[in-house]
Amino acid sequence: MKPARFVYHAPTTLDATLQLLAELNVDAKLLAGGQSLIPMLNMRLVRPGHLIDLQHVSELAGIHERDGGVAIGAMTRQRQVERSPLVAERIPLLAEAIRHVGHLPIRTRGTIGGSIAHADPAAELPGVLLALDGTVRLASARGERTVAARDFFVDILTTAAEPDELVREVWFPSLPPRSGSAWLEVARRHGDYALVGVGAVVTLADDGQAVAAARLCFISVAGRPVQATQAEAALRGAPVTPATWREAGALVREELDPPADLHASAHYRRHVAGVLAERVLELAARRAQEGAGR
Amino acid sequence: MPTRIFGERIKRAEDPRLLTGRGRFVDDIDLPGQLHVAFLRSPHAHARVRAIDASAARAMEGVVAVWTYTDIGPCQRRMPLLIPHPDLTHPYTRFALARDEVNHVGEPVAMVIAESRYLAEDALEAIAVDWEELPPVVDIEAAVRPDAPLVHEELGTNVAAHYVGIVGDPDRAFASAAHVFRERLVIERSASMPIEPRAILATWDDTDGVLRVWDTTQAPIVIRNALAALFGLAPTQVHVVAPDVGGGFGGKIMVYPEEVLVPYAALALRRPVKWTEDRFEHFVGTNHERLQIHDAEIAVDSEGRILGVRDRFLHDAGAYTPYGIIVPIITACQLPGPYKVPNYHVEFRAVYSNTVPVSPYRGAGRPHACFVMERLMDRVADELGLDRAEVRQRNFIQPDEFPYDVGLIFQDGAPTRYDSGNYPAMLDRLLQEMDYHRLVSEELPRLRAEGRYVGLGIACYVEGTGIGPYEGAHVRVEPTGHVYVATGMPQQGQAHQTVLAQIVAEELQVPVETVHVIEGDTAHFEFGSGTYASRSAVVAGSAVALAARSVREQGLRLAAEELEVDPADLLVEDGRVFVRGTPERGFTWAQLAQLANPLRYAYAGDLAVRPRPWSGPALPQGRQPALEATEYYSPPHATWASGAVGAVIEVDPATGLLQFHRLWVVHDCGKVINPMVVEGQIHGGIAQGIGGAFYERLHYDENGQLLNASFMDFLIPTAMEIPRIEVAHLETPSPLNPLGVKGVGEAGAIPLPALVAAAVEDALRPFQVHVTRMPLSPDELLRLIHTEA
């Protein structure tokens, strides 16, 4: 379990990093927190010729309010996000979900950009980004572009980023008024990748008695985070009642087609996705009613 | 009044060092010029090795040698069969590096020795092996069918051993029984996962002609003797040290290929050589345990009294049997547990498969046995409409029935004879700790009325501990008053340095901090077999006590001579030996040690007492220059610890997740040397037991590929998954040894699968779920709920 030989680079500016990335292209891997990449290197599942360490590129870190949401630099550590009062206030779904990412030491090193770029189908942050309809800002020597979450995640460990592009920043929009959000997941152990996870945003109508709009996104049920669009459509205009959540859960079971692995069968994932949908919608709606925002 | 030290909650002497990162494990030790080893391991479960081309690897930068079977000189012999058994009619052990066939994924095939581990692993990729794949045998039920492909062609069978044990007349008992209940019960494959994987560092020391080996083994003396025999060296020319060992749990008691190959490389290349197992290697290179499939039946009378038990089981031996059939023998002997089973038929077949070999892992066949027996007891209770505790009470061996013979020969070759115990009191205490009757009649009904799925389980077990052959100890009082203790045991985290020191401190009445225990070093003690089978406190502890008592006698005799009094008039207290009634007339242990040693010069400056001028030999006949003794203790047979556990568990039937509300343990390991250490052992065992009940399972696919060979997928419970564990101690002393102690090392791991099965079943009674296999998982629970409902 030792990595194959590679050349190590530690650039200190974004420009220098993008230059290196342009030159080395597919022969390079970016190193962020290393919490996913280092095990893969050690198991020789990836063997890049060059490793570009982003740790010293200070331009890539930071949490800022922007355009009605919060922009988080790729190299911001997950633990910083977890402890940020701004995130807690403006993007409560992110604050809630990020506690489920591994364990404290892992979040202390792991980064926002690393998690988004790695695009593990069981990872929380891509699910949150999709649930909130956020965006990813990519940078390369060729310039910058912004990609919506729904277009960014393509398949298992595969994103819309080109080999010469890096994730520069991730933007999470704040909730509209009369909205509540919630994150629930089932994992084998505390800190494990979820067997099924779900994030919900429920926006209530003016009278607070019906759902004006809902977003419902699952992780660990496909090669990428999945939006339960049929359930979302059925929720629009539905009354805030247990029956509504139950029906949404039933629709979720119909529209998802989860895979099986050692830890859970497809049946388990489908069933539990429905259970969690029901629970998470109820929770998000209650929060919306209480004005808790979460 | 003597100070009580034995039995006190004394903090572990080893902890300040270990907790502040000052432990010294094998991989922490580096020698100048050291080389590193990486092993090429078989990617196939079953294959013939047609040819190996290592020429490209040998030519690589930094590579010192690449060895295959033909290159390993004395290591070309088959690995030893450590524990033969008459019923092991078809034993089979491997070659250190595969000669012509591999029998499991992970089997070592070639060995690269290079200037760094990185370069060594690079070179592995350059070795070309010409494989001829053979049909893999993975499913042990299929393996015993007549047409099954064979793991070892030349044996002509996949059955390594067929054992039958019969007590009484089981057939008659079953024929006349009011009720007979049958169960098919499965415990899946698992393995020990010490945080420190295996590691070996070896060097040949030319100055004194000694092969020095640091090895994370549970049995350094065994390794020393094996290496000496293999390399034709005198035992004193091989020095093996097991420094801090970061957990073993049974997996580190073996003579593994790496344990002979790395020292051989040091001998052959005349350079220090190190190998540290990585986690992947641990999964496929260190022995596994657990898989057994039982077809069990119990015959009872109309009151639920056991008339007989019949059990036929298949035991997965893995690819080789280096450790014999210890695990299934233990299962067979311990299956009756704390109950009177007058008629018993047990039969097993140990079956070869193309998987990692099986040898003991904490619990060692007992979790299986306990699961089977306790599932049967629960079944009897449920079928007869009796309380689960009541059925157990009706069947316990009574306190006046000891010694109690189960009627079979145990793993040590001695009778399975329970020496002492009080099982009715043990269960009563558990019920009292749990407030059982209130739980059953008030608390659980109240929670269930709220729509919650809560359940209660209990389970009882016995554990044969402290087996022979023997262990020894050396105790010496130094002229400084410190006490030196050495044994042949290594430690793997169990606090020997604390508890063995307590035994000595109690005997000599000295502060426990002044007793220094040295272990795991063949230069300090040369006889013994190692730490396993919950035997260290019993066997080494007893030897330590005997040696300390001998030293105490020597001290008394010497003091009596010097003071010209009768030894019977002397007291030992407060670190001194003195005359009863006149405490100022006496000596400290330091003074006695100095008096014992009639030196001319040394210590003279700071001697507290001066030896009297001698006439004739300085050391008269029968005297030695030190207060020291070496004693051995050899138990007549195992001593039997016991316990009862209870739990309240809640299941979320929508997700299959479970949660412990409470978890109680009543444990009886005879005299307790240190309650805190015993509790630590129980906590650790329970944690592993919870692993065995809900998390830890090795998944092989039908091709013999291990699908979850990493901590990403093999789930060990973390502190977050372990509930608070409420422990109560009972002390029924063992009559067998001088301390009255019994072992506790494996205790917690034994009853948890049985306990969780019982509690889950109780919680899910509305769904009529029946739990017959371990471990469970959320997925498995949902499947049970949905198919039964």
Ligand SMILES: Cc1cc2nc3c(=O)[nH]c(=O)nc-3n(C[C@H](O)[C@H](O)[C@H](O)COP(=O)(O)OP(=O)(O)OC[C@H]3O[C@@H](n4cnc5c(N)ncnc54)[C@H](O)[C@@H]3O)c2cc1C
């Ligand atoms: C024991 C354990 C448990 C874990 N549990 C969870 C969990 O429950 N949920 C979860 O979501 N994650 C979990 N993780 C993964 C963890 O969250 C990682 O931190 C995360 O997946 C990757 O972030 P990183 O900063 O460590 O990235 P790295 O490991 O350094 O990189 C990951 C990948 O992303 C690429 N990359 C990194 N940064 C960029 C960038 N700015 N632009 C483009 N590409 C980039 C790298 O080249 C690499 O391919 C766990 C990890 C461990 C070790």
